[in-house]
Amino acid sequence: xxxxxVCWGRELGFERGQVxxxxxxxxxxxxxxxxxDGPVREELAGALGVSAQEAPAAARExxxxxxxxxxxxxxxxxxxxERTEVEAGWVEQLGESVWGxxxxxxxxxxxxxxxxxxxxxxxxxxxxxxxVVGADLVLASAVAVRTRWVAPFRPARxxxxxxxxGRRELMMLEASGAEWYERIAVxxxxxxxxxxxxxxxxxxxxxxxxxxxxxAAPGAVVAAxxxxxxxESWRMPVAGLSDGEPWPGLELATVDASKPGxxxxxxxxxxxxxxxxxxxxxxxxxxxxxxxxxxxxxxGISGSAxxxxxxxxxxxxxxxxxxxxxxxxxxxVAMTRSAGLMIRRFRxxxxxxxxxxxFAFLAVHRPSGLVLVAGWVADPAAAA
Numbered sequence: 001x002x003x004x005x006v007c008w009g010r011e012l013g014f015e016r017g018q019v020x021x022x023x024x025x026x027x028x029x030x031x032x033x034x035x036x037d038g039p040v041r042e043e044l045a046g047a048l049g050v051s052a053q054e055a056p057a058a059a060r061e062x063x064x065x066x067x068x069x070x071x072x073x074x075x076x077x078x079x080x081x082e083r084t085e086v087e088a089g090w091v092e093q094l095g096e097s098v099w100g101x102x103x104x105x106x107x108x109x110x111x112x113x114x115x116x117x118x119x120x121x122x123x124x125x126x127x128x129x130x131x132v133v134g135a136d137l138v139l140a141s142a143v144a145v146r147t148r149w150v151a152p153f154r155p156a157r158x159x160x161x162x163x164x165x166g167r168r169e170l171m172m173l174e175a176s177g178a179e180w181y182e183r184i185a186v187x188x189x190x191x192x193x194x195x196x197x198x199x200x201x202x203x204x205x206x207x208x209x210x211x212x213x214x215x216a217a218p219g220a221v222v223a224a225x226x227x228x229x230x231x232e233s234w235r236m237p238v239a240g241l242s243d244g245e246p247w248p249g250l251e252l253a254t255v256d257a258s259k260p261g262x263x264x265x266x267x268x269x270x271x272x273x274x275x276x277x278x279x280x281x282x283x284x285x286x287x288x289x290x291x292x293x294x295x296x297x298x299x300g301i302s303g304s305a306x307x308x309x310x311x312x313x314x315x316x317x318x319x320x321x322x323x324x325x326x327x328x329x330x331x332x333v334a335m336t337r338s339a340g341l342m343i344r345r346f347r348x349x350x351x352x353x354x355x356x357x358x359f360a361f362l363a364v365h366r367p368s369g370l371v372l373v374a375g376w377v378a379d380p381a382a383a384a
């Protein structure tokens with residue numbers, strides 16, 4: 001999943017703030033793969049990085065693992081039209097999920113799916129990202145991440161002297177102490193030199209802030225953050241650096257102090273970032289190229305209605321404040337009947353033999369290293 005998150009991040013635009021989560025997409029792709037045939041099954045498996053046979057169990061475990069993290073939530077839901085018969089075996093593979101009916105009344109269906117999104121994200125997001133009009137099946141996931149800082153930040157108004165945010169008065173969040181000296185590190189990465197600060201949550205979720213050199217490509221800086229989380233890049237603690245070494249946004253000096261002990265300090269901006277993603281705009285990345293074309297690709301989902309993927313979208317939000325961090329995402333796939341393939345098929349047995357300034361942020365499940373949410377802060381809110 002982290003690999004899919006990296007590849008996705010490299011393809012996004014960063015003119016404004018950005019936020020996304022592969023954790024919301026991966027289980028949906030896994031469940032689609034479980035009911036897919038032919039080239040669609042192979043393309044989805046390629047995007048997932050596991051076989052279609054393994055995908056449903058892995059998807060269930062992903063969602064269950066997120067639900068076990070304090071402050072986090074994850075849910076799966078599927079809604080089908082009355083005219084669409086769904087294979088019982090496929091529904092069983094969804095595990096702990098909501099299965100509802102689409103009435104065909106757009107207002108009623110929209111209200112029901114929006115209510116599900118709001119409830120499952122604790123109000124962070126209040127709408128389903130796909131249009132339900134004409135849909136035969138909607139498959140959706142909801143993910144919410146919340147963590148409180150072990151110690152809150154101190155708000156302070158400061159004017160930025162230079163850089164992309166220069167000459168602006170911003171509301172900064174500041175914290176200092178011996179513990180912060182241990183949380184600051186630098187690394188040489190594929191994006192060049194970066195400075196990373198780990199902001200510790202009171203549960204199992206931390207937020208890593210990653211700052212690259214001015215002019216470094218945002219997607220590359222985000223990818224560098226993933227590399228630090230995975231261990232692909234080696235972190236160097238500031239204790240191993242010399243005074244005055246030129247790392248992004250970092251000042252190192254030996255100073256007089258009133259008490260013994262090294263001290264670190266973080267100054268950052270609070271932020272709220274929102275984004276919406278059309279997964280079909282990057283269909284190759286998600287294994288959905290053929291799945292979006294006319295054809296009877298999903299007999300394992302419905303043997304009576306030839307289905308194709310008509311929409312695949314994600315809405316996401318992330319907020320970093322003096323007290324903590326929270327983020328949510330709702331991802332949905334809508335399926336409709338394929339054109340020209342409305343004949344009913346008989347069921348038959350089938351045997352098949354088959355021999356990845358502005359700064360990045362990553363909300364990370366500390367024990368596993370799973371990146372729950374990643375994003376880019378392009379423009380902070382000015383001080384009120």
